[in-house]
Amino acid sequence: MFYLVGNTCDVLKINDEELVTIGRMFGYPGLDIENKCWLILGKYNLKMLVLTCGTNGSYVFTHGDLSFQKTPKVDVADTVGAGESFTGAFTAAILSGMPVKKAHALAVKVSAYVCTQNGAMPKLPEEFTSAVAR
Secondary structure (H helix, E strand, O other), X not given: OOOOOOOOOOEEEEEHHHHHHHHHHHXXXXXXXXXXXXXXXXHOOOOEEEEEOHHHOEEEEEOOEEEEEOOOOOOOOOOOOHHHHHHHXXXXXXXXXXXXXXXXXXXXXXXXXXXXXXXXXXXXXXXXXXXXXX
């Protein structure tokens, strides 16, 4: 469960199912995905809203900009850890100073890679780990 209380959150990461719940809770179930996200971003004065939609891609909303990444087609071995790896890679990239769109692209690649491996925490190739160490 998640809570939006006051100004205690700068970045919100949710998935498409959670967005439906938020829409119902706050009384705007009829809006499309993008409009709901823009509304939440502004209403709660967030710096960033990250929305993952499984095979339907992912979005990063920031003030005045939107990043969308398609979900790559991969041979899926195990989806356990996909969301966590996305969030971890994105967070590490942003904290290392990477621009939002580049961090978003990296997060999608890492998450797709994790889906091709068995288990939630496979060893990541150096191309991913070195990307945030620069």
